[in-house]
Amino acid sequence: MQITVNGEKHKVEKCLVLSDLLTLLQLSSDQGKLAVEINGQIVPRSQHQNYLLTEQDVIEIVQAIGGG
Amino acid sequence: MNSAQDKPLVVAGKTYSSRLIIGSGKYKDFDQNLHALETSGAEMITVAIRRVNLGQHQDKPSLLDIISPAHFTILPNTAGCYSAKEAIRTCRMARELLDGHTLVKLEVLGDDKTLYPNVTETLVAAETLVREDFKVMVYTSDDPLIAMRLEEIGCVAVMPLGAPIGSGLGIRNPYNIRMILENANVPVIVDAGVGTASDASIAMELGCDGVLMNTAIAEADNPVLMASAMKKAVESGREAWLAGRMPKRLYASASSPVDGRFF
Numbered sequence: 001m002q003i004t005v006n007g008e009k010h011k012v013e014k015c016l017v018l019s020d021l022l023t024l025l026q027l028s029s030d031q032g033k034l035a036v037e038i039n040g041q042i043v044p045r046s047q048h049q050n051y052l053l054t055e056q057d058v059i060e061i062v063q064a065i066g067g068g
Numbered sequence: 069m070n071s072a073q074d075k076p077l078v079v080a081g082k083t084y085s086s087r088l089i090i091g092s093g094k095y096k097d098f099d100q101n102l103h104a105l106e107t108s109g110a111e112m113i114t115v116a117i118r119r120v121n122l123g124q125h126q127d128k129p130s131l132l133d134i135i136s137p138a139h140f141t142i143l144p145n146t147a148g149c150y151s152a153k154e155a156i157r158t159c160r161m162a163r164e165l166l167d168g169h170t171l172v173k174l175e176v177l178g179d180d181k182t183l184y185p186n187v188t189e190t191l192v193a194a195e196t197l198v199r200e201d202f203k204v205m206v207y208t209s210d211d212p213l214i215a216m217r218l219e220e221i222g223c224v225a226v227m228p229l230g231a232p233i234g235s236g237l238g239i240r241n242p243y244n245i246r247m248i249l250e251n252a253n254v255p256v257i258v259d260a261g262v263g264t265a266s267d268a269s270i271a272m273e274l275g276c277d278g279v280l281m282n283t284a285i286a287e288a289d290n291p292v293l294m295a296s297a298m299k300k301a302v303e304s305g306r307e308a309w310l311a312g313r314m315p316k317r318l319y320a321s322a323s324s325p326v327d328g329r330f331f
Contacts, residue, residue, distance in 0.1 A: 008122065035162070035164035063118065064115040064116070068092070
């Protein structure tokens with residue numbers, strides 16, 4: 001199925017949960033590392049392991065970087 | 069001077085011994101940023117919220133690995149947001165990122181040349197964020213009436229600009245800052261415009277509760293030395309304000325007595 005992650009299209013297997021996607025992307029969902037929004041809704045860290053992705057999901061993954 | 073007579077800066081119920089807040093943008097690397105932060109004595113540091121770079125190595129340290137939320141108060145900003153909607157979304161992401169942390173720096177920009185605040189959108193965003201229990205430190209213009217309105221909405225600090233972000237032009241309208249201070253019951257922190265140490269001192273001599281700066285330190289030839297200068301400037305400006313300056317006079321006033329002259 002196709003999903004969009006940070007503006008890029010990705011093809012992934014069906015029945016993928018969010019934590020699997022983060023692993024595929026080599027991202028750590030440890031505390032303070034990132035936040036995830038799917039289709040405009042934040043998915044809390046506690047739900048990453050259960051959140052089942054669906055076709056056409058638009059996913060934003062953010063972090064803290066330098067800024068003023 | 070006995071600074072024991074001064075009350076510390078309190079923002080959203082937390083006490084800070086430093087009145088300087090610095091940014092984390094434009095530094096050469098995280099280490100230089102950390103060194104400047106430690107030298108400045110600041111306990112609060114702003115960060116931006118942006119997309120992660122997909123494909124970056126996970127073992128590469130991130131900003132918060134170097135500047136730890138365990139040691140410093142992290143102040144996520146909404147820089148780059150041009151609408152209330154974008155700013156609110158950014159704050160919600162920041163809260164999730166920092167595990168429930170609700171202190172944010174709200175800034176809604178009006179245009180990319182001046183980076184002046186879009187005040188109407190700022191008011192809309194502030195109302196929503198306060199309702200959602202965020203502790204909002206708000207970047208705004210130096211309009212005293214808007215500053216009062218933001219305080220009424222429930223912002224925990226009002227942060228008027230001294231001059232445009234990154235301009236280094238100093239405090240362009242000290243009289244407006246004074247008017248804002250006269251009415252305020254929450255900390256007033258000059259945010260943006262400081263270029264060098266004397267600008268920070270001027271803000272503090274006006275009676276501001278703090279100063280927030282990024283470019284003035286990060287873009288100095290020697291950021292760590294400038295961080296040291298800013299620490300002293302904020303402290304000396306504060307002491308001068310507490311000491312109460314002499315009045316300005318148009319004409320001279322002799323310091324040596326007239327009486328007792330033998331000539």
